[in-house]
Amino acid sequence: MDLKRLTATSCLVLGASALPVLAQEDTSSLCAGAGAGAQWVGGTQDASDIASAADYLGLTGNIPAGGQLTTLFTVSSPMMVRLEAQPTDAGDTVIDLLDATGTVIMSDDDGGGFLASRGEISVDPGTYCLVTSSYDGADMMAELRVSRLEQEALTVGEDTGGYGAACSAETEASPFYPDGALDSALEDGVARTASINAEPFYRFTLDGMQSLSITAENPEADPVLSLYDESGLLLAENDDFDGLNSRVDFIDGLAAGSYCIALDSLGDANVPVTVTVSAFSEEQYMQGLYNNAQASPPLDGSYPVVALGQLETRMRRDIRDGDDMVWVSFDVAEPGLVLIEGIATAGNDPMLTLFDDLGRRLDQNDDYGETYDAQIAARVNPGTYMLAVGRPGGYYGTPGVTRLAIERFVSAR
Structure with missing residues (x-):
């Protein structure tokens, strides 16, 4: 991840007024290292607590070609927050929200309407990194905003603050599990398959607190998954967690009550989409992060990583890709620069993601x-x-096959 500072021409926006960018504090340890070189959305850490901010917090900055713009904020009490990114001219933003452990807990592409990004999520007290990138990797400028739901939104979005229609207590929804509360069936998981046009809403109940995951799968439909409580409050929303499939996780659990799953489609709404509700699995969750290159796997042998050995001058390897990422490792003996190329063959479209041994x-x-x-x-x-x-x-x-070439360069002596 190319974590760069804002350009000198970037300006900080607090509420409706513009202020000069303030000197950055050391952020290298935040979000498990993902906060290195990032900018506090309020200028300083003390001014970046959205729970106590009088108005929304935001800034405008440059997303370099092939890189990201990372901004930081804190939350001092449990609450719902809105995260937004909007191109200032041309471009298409994508946002990822990382928690203090560096785990991606929300992602969105076009939830703000048009090519802007937007998502609402319930968060606990802590520090968070909002990572904004360009969908096509091009250099672009974007305006970012972190706000509470009662504060002014940056993007158009929908009336629900996201996709499709909200699900309230009055919304007609199909029972997801007709046999009653879901609690006893979570271990094996419960799945329903139908097109989004046929079944845009499902409703289920819980008798007690449960840690669970909800997925919506069929890349042809490119489903967007939202979960509402019985009062119609949006609890979580996701698009493209694993490829074009969606997933939301409630690691700390959902309380007893009635909930509504709302589905929207960014693809073909007439193809079947499988919605699954199951007990939260740390292993499956991390597998999804590895398959999407949102986190690097461990090097303890528990996950397949091809060790290429010491990088002396140049390595070459052909990688046959599939639905999952292929992971390789290499060792560097002295400081320098590495140039890594993934050359497309037979019409494939390779992507490369580089991590250090700490998972940054x-x-x-x-x-x-x-x-x-x-x-x-x-x-x-x-x-x-x-x-x-x-x-x-x-x-x-x-x-197809990606021809991988890794070269090492050292400073002239």
Whole structure:
């Protein structure tokens, strides 16, 4: 992940007024390292608590080609927050929200309407990183905003604050589990399959607190998944967690009550979509992050990682990609620069994502220049590095072979 500081021309926006960008504090340890070089959305950490802010917090900044713009905010009490990113001119934003552990807990592409991004999520007290990137990897400017739901929104969105229609107590919805409360069936999981046009809403109940996951799967439909409580409050929303499939997780649990699953389609709303509600599985959740290159797997042998060994001058390897990312590792003995190329063959569309051995994403690239080839150039120090090779989201492009080339350069002596 290419975490860069805002350009000198960027300005901080607090409420409706503009202020100069304030000096940055050391953020390198935040969000498990993802906050390195990031900008506090309020200018300083003390001014970036959205729970106590008098107005929304926001800034306008540059997203460099192939890189990201990372902003930080804090929450001092449990609450719903709204996260938004909107291109100031041309471009298409994508946002990811990371918690203090560096885990992606929300992602969105076009939830703000048109090519803007938007999502609402319930968060606990802590520090969060909002990572904004360009969908096509192009250089662009974007306006970002963090707000409470009662504060002014940046994007148009929908009346629900997201996709489709909200689900209230009066909304007609099909019973997801006709046999009663879901609690006893969560271990094995319950699934329903229908087109989104046929079944846009499902309702289920819980008798007690349950940690669970909800998925909506069929990339042809590109489903958007939302969950509402019985009062019609949006609890979580997701698009494209795993490829074009969607997923929301309630790790700390959902309380006893009635809930409504709302579905919308960004693709074909007439194809069957499988919705599954199951007990939360840490293993499956992390597997999804690895398959989407949102986190790097461990190097303890519990997950397949091809060790390429010491990078002396140049390595070459052909990688056959599929629905899951292929992970490789290589070792660097001295400081320098590595150039990594993923060359497309037979019409495939490779993506590269580079991590260090602590799991910090250093950079990601899909289409470099005017081709489907991917390329990363990164400064490195001695250590082990991990590289994910595959198609973006696992579903874009044609399955094929990616010709991987890794070269090492050192400073002239």
